[in-house]
Amino acid sequence: MKQNRPEQSAIVPDIDTILSEIDRNLEVATAKLFDLISIPSISSEPESKPAIERAAAWLERELAVMGFAAETVQTAGHPVVMARSTAGDDASGDLPRLLFYGHYDVQPIGDRDQWVHPPFEPEVIEEDGLHRFYGRGASDSKGQLWTFIEALRAWKAVEGQFPAEIVIMLEGEEECGSPSLPAFIDIRRDDLACDVAFICDSDMWSPTQPAITTQLKGLVHERVIISAPNPDLHSGHYGAVAANPIRILSTILAGLHDDAGRVTIDSFYDGVREIPESLRAKWRELSRHEGLFDDVDLRGGSVEAGYSLLEAMWGRPTIDINGITGGNQGPGERSVLPGSATARISFRLVAAQDPEAVRQKFRDHVRARLPEGCTVEFVGADGSSAVMLSQDSAFLRATARGLEAEWDTPTILKGTGGAIPLVQHLADGLGAECIVIGWILGNDAIHAPDERYDVERLRRGTRSWIRILDEVRQLP
């Protein structure tokens, strides 16, 4: 870790040669990334545990081969792969210490039939003028973490040593809310201490314009299961008179928003402050940039009245229904009055909203609307709070300059509706400055069928890290 660094190192790295090394090795780097994508490391499905272990072992091996001191650290949940540069590689103690975070776990694939391309067999396909590849985790987030690993490899291959002390942390449970991470960070505080943490799991503003995400929403997942007083009944016999949990659930879900698109849960907005006019002005400016909504058709959507699209996405708490299940799921028709129905809900929180308080308000809301004799069960996973990161710091400006050098256009500081629980854990646990970047695009279909990425973004993302390292290296 940088403590009292002497004057700027006299050795000026040969950035052009490092960038050429990345271009030269692109085919190999792509093939290695495909190996990683081929491992179905779905963190939320217990049957995928062996794949999780396999992905961690694969990463540890790759990092060890590059000369890192690498280890797979078991947690109460899925393992964390840790790697750090060794003394010979970085002249530790004299250089800034940089933490690189990525996650190797992926979302479930959902309905396999909705994938045109197989979810775990990536191959390069030429389409839309790109060398595209498909697979769960292609962009979220194996395609992200591979950019900094390949960049560090190239830097060391050319220069012989890193321009900073490097710590790499690859998590295996980001897609299920990072439940084991706070304890892990607490135990490994010294190993993780850093001057800046780069969280590489975010998106660009557009295919040609880089971005740093400085504001993230909190996230609470909640499953609600409503049961009638009877198990399944014949709907012909009792449909007209007995409780139907699907009808009850639908009514509750339909009532979560009023006609203005505001959430109706009592005191849901408590502690939510109006978006400051300065930020609204900035976002109004941003929304004039092209690109952000190019890949999505917003017709039929329902935005809270009084707010712009960006304000609703980044600055207002929202509720999504992520799944619903009840009664007949088979191929044929069935005259059944189901005994229960389930919805999966998620809350996206801002600033001062406490995840557990929101969860309780929702539960109270549902209980108050439950007809007599019916019961409700809730299943909740750990929640995370919203995060507001620094909008201006030496590291942030250096990162923005690095991105700008690669993409030849200004870096946009943006918010997101997404959550990365890790950011809060790192900020709280280490007191480290966090910088959230990445090269995901809106039409990468992350969390959806046919998730994709492309070779050119892998290349330019990797090159971006070289530019960023070069900028960080020159900080006083």
Next chain:
Amino acid sequence: MKQNRPEQSAIVPDIDTILSEIDRNLEVATAKLFDLISIPSISSEPESKPAIERAAAWLERELAVMGFAAETVQTAGHPVVMARSTAGDDASGDLPRLLFYGHYDVQPIGDRDQWVHPPFEPEVIEEDGLHRFYGRGASDSKGQLWTFIEALRAWKAVEGQFPAEIVIMLEGEEECGSPSLPAFIDIRRDDLACDVAFICDSDMWSPTQPAITTQLKGLVHERVIISAPNPDLHSGHYGAVAANPIRILSTILAGLHDDAGRVTIDSFYDGVREIPESLRAKWRELSRHEGLFDDVDLRGGSVEAGYSLLEAMWGRPTIDINGITGGNQGPGERSVLPGSATARISFRLVAAQDPEAVRQKFRDHVRARLPEGCTVEFVGADGSSAVMLSQDSAFLRATARGLEAEWDTPTILKGTGGAIPLVQHLADGLGAECIVIGWILGNDAIHAPDERYDVERLRRGTRSWIRILDEVRQLP
């Protein structure tokens, strides 16, 4: 078929001996029924086609062994098993001709995990003072059709011939709306012509009180699939602004009824006449009988305002939601904004409502509520109209007397919320009088997990047919 029958046959059958034969053979009859229940003849699932064929072949063989002229008749859908008594057995032309209808197909099992007992491995279990057995089709309707087959076997075993000309028709697609039956009836009109058709697929009033169902509702199944303009999206990125088909579908489903429990679809009630005061009075009288609602907990239900439970069930058109599916169905949480959501709806119709007209009104209703940019797809199966059968005829009175003789208590003439499309087809196609009876009970869990029946009801249902045949035999 009875044409100009001479005076009453002089030979008086030995009813007590026939009844004893049924009691004597009970174990064998139960074992045979178990063989039939073990065949998973689910008519609505294409992969069950071999089981359907196996069930039909099993029945044809059993009926042939009993001396019937039996055949399996292929249709555009699943086969119909036909059997008729031969000349030596019934002195045809001189006796009334009776048609016995049952169906050998069953409902899907739904979620296997919800069954405590295996759905296709029946065995006798002593519980609640009964010799109960579990299995899909145990009561609906293999346990029903087996009562008249075993009764006819016993009659012939004791008497050497039947007291009537017998036609048996066992259908394989009742649980999916009998789509092939109208064409089949048309082609086999002469074989099916009869003086009365007994439809054995209905329920008792209570465990101790028999009933004849004289009023059935119509039925329309409809699947509605709502799609957003985008396929699945990341709910963190676009949840606040893009269309969510689950939310749209929930809102439409929640709005199908107003606060008074009335259906809100425009002109849904067109042609529906108020229930005549005479019928309401009769039903008020019936609702003082104990038993009908003993097995079901009606708390949380929603009955149309202004109507009693029986009136809502038997005399008012209703809508049920039988299933709903959308977004994440996996074991873990997934931050997905789904591309589509599906509901399965059924309409229970009365008197003059036309199934196709109701379907179109529903489709118009949904289309009118569809947000811009979203699309809807409908998948409909054949519908059936409501049926009002004779409330008073010689055959009906004979049947009621027969039931009364076995159960030693009056037979109740009742309605049902259920539909048996076949009844309309038979009434329309043959102009035959239809009598709908059976020994199903409310807690038999038909169409639900752990469907059940018991040996005593099998015995007394079988014995009931002997009493009915004896009454019919004596009609002038």
